[in-house]
Amino acid sequence: MPDLEKLLSKNARNMRKSVIRELLKLTTQPDIISFAGGLPAPETFPVEDLRRAADEVFTKHAFKALQYGTTEGDDDLRNELVIFEGRGGVKLALDNILVVSASQQALDMMPKLFVDPGDYVIAGRPTYVGAIQAITAYQGRVLGIPFSPENDGFDMDELERRFGRAVHSRQRVKYIYVIPDFQNPSGICWSLPKRRALLEFAYRNELLIVEDSPYREIRFIGEHIPSIYQLDQEGQNRGIVIGLKTFSKILVPGARVGWVMAKPEIISKLVTAKQAMDLCTNVFAQKWLAEYLKTGKIYGLIENTCANYRAKRNLMIEMFKLYMPKRWDLRWTEPEGGLFLWLSLPKYINTDAMIHKAVARKVAYVIGSAFYFDEPEMNAMRINFSYSTHEQIEEGVKRLAAVITEEIAAHEAGPRGQTQAEI
């Protein structure tokens, strides 16, 4: 065997294994309660409607659905996406849309298209781990921007300061990556003024914005806020926003279908990249989802999913209030949509170390440090509330609160948990 390490590219040496995927393996024991995954609730899957839609494909489009398709994506599906996005307030033509093998493929395309080794992407601190992985796999770097204390978007002063410093030291910054709606992992939703401010910032500094919106439609409290894509479109329409969407959270993840919205000029570059990546997205699934969309049932489905997640989110917060130690330095976000909340613990608690104790207690979370490119915060965790049942949420929070309570008690008992008498 030749020395594999010697043959590996610098890209490969720079790749990070997903902590989440590894964690998920830990948590496949059936008696564990997992708040770790980012899985949608299976009870929302419209199994019989999807069965009928698949059957329709065999009846009406079998030969087309089983053959190679175009790289741009199936026209039936793209036509349905024009209607779907139109209802959400986004005006699209077919050549504004590229169908992708779910958002992660689009996240891989962004650094492939824009990042040379050493280049920077601006992103939140914390941000989605899959975006960090994609960027590091092209030897890109992340310029992390903390969120404001109001949890309404980036701390814009920090953005100016850190970007200015990067430009001053001749670092090349290529685009801004944001998840304005119910961010993964924090659950934060950007306010309208912050969205406008970010767009202005991008205009002024000639940067693209990659707006990743897998959870946009999953708002269960409050009113929709225009996407940055919309703000650009309805305003100066400079076409600097690339929107990433997916069916993974609003329908089913197993179909692996998402879409990119952008100017035709950018779509055309993405098509060239995609040709070499997988030729085309799974044609059968495109026809299948197009048939499902034609029924118009997705709007009711999204409503039901929102109601389902609202109940689970409310229950989780109620349980947090009931069982978590009451302290100023233990707090959580209370998201108005999406699948996640972010739990911050006292500074001295290291959630990387604590995960083993939690798993021993049969409850799992994702360590907060996974969501940082560098200088991770060690005292936080991501909690998913969409996947577990109500019973599991109640029992899981009890278990998690017990682990945290013990950690705090151990710390307060002094070094190594020794009592005064022993010292």
Place this chain on the structure above:
Amino acid sequence: MPDLEKLLSKNARNMRKSVIRELLKLTTQPDIISFAGGLPAPETFPVEDLRRAADEVFTKHAFKALQYGTTEGDDDLRNELVIFEGRGGVKLALDNILVVSASQQALDMMPKLFVDPGDYVIAGRPTYVGAIQAITAYQGRVLGIPFSPENDGFDMDELERRFGRAVHSRQRVKYIYVIPDFQNPSGICWSLPKRRALLEFAYRNELLIVEDSPYREIRFIGEHIPSIYQLDQEGQNRGIVIGLKTFSKILVPGARVGWVMAKPEIISKLVTAKQAMDLCTNVFAQKWLAEYLKTGKIYGLIENTCANYRAKRNLMIEMFKLYMPKRWDLRWTEPEGGLFLWLSLPKYINTDAMIHKAVARKVAYVIGSAFYFDEPEMNAMRINFSYSTHEQIEEGVKRLAAVITEEIAAHEAGPRGQTQAEI
């Protein structure tokens, strides 16, 4: 809009648009006879069996098939692949298999994992255009090796000579890319001695071999020859061969499911790469194909497909013999399997220029130059015989022969087709 060109990565600037995909757009007029695509014959698609298999998935595995899956691939499918490959003489365990979003994704992974800018990959002259695209998208280069006059694999002297020269000038060569069974575009099948010789060459020079075998099972004349993967496994078992397989040519391309076979150590690196590329391959399609494979019908399907393509290939060669000008410098390969043959024309014919005349005559091919990384041969073309009907093959060859006959006549009439009298 910021200057898009300024923001693009070097990778993106190096990307090549697929000539084939662009050509396919030219040829969507319904009255054109296209020998251009690499499409399998739709009449081979087992529509009703696949409908039943899909329905089984909804009945037996709906919640699993619609949810996220593991990056490695669905266990049911991988178990079926162990059986399928076992019948073909390859011994695999689950951890030798990674399910991919069809072969093109695997072709993207190879340079991602092994190629730094400027690094070389050894490949045939000509070779599959999608592999060239994937390599150039990471700024890799191709060290092209011509085939032997016997059409039984590389010209091994040229391989030694060109590799030696590359090493001498300190070029880094990372792996050898080959399609030993009925190569795309040439239809060439490597002989057993040449396969052994290539394996020895790779051992000696500490190189990996990427063996791309989308057509391996589509042999319609002669006996199967062991794959290079098998030769390594049954011999020194050094694990230097990475095998790429797909359902696109033996079942349906629209499912976009393929698999990589390799040592667990290599699979593990590929899994890390794939996490950042698309998390997992389309879960529904994996369960769906697993259900289909369980019926055991794929073996009969492959037999029928082989019979279908044998008849088309024979008809095409018969028509070539009937209609093509009879000359020593006009010849074609006569493949024992696969989907393509390679037609070489007199040196002075430029098939890039001729394609427009052919399309005007309502017949299409792929220009030979597309299959070269550098210094393309301009007087050849790839002809697909799997997709067209018998009537189309007969009529299409007539049209193509007429275009070629005119080109030859125009050349022989002197410069610019002027007659003696005019000069």
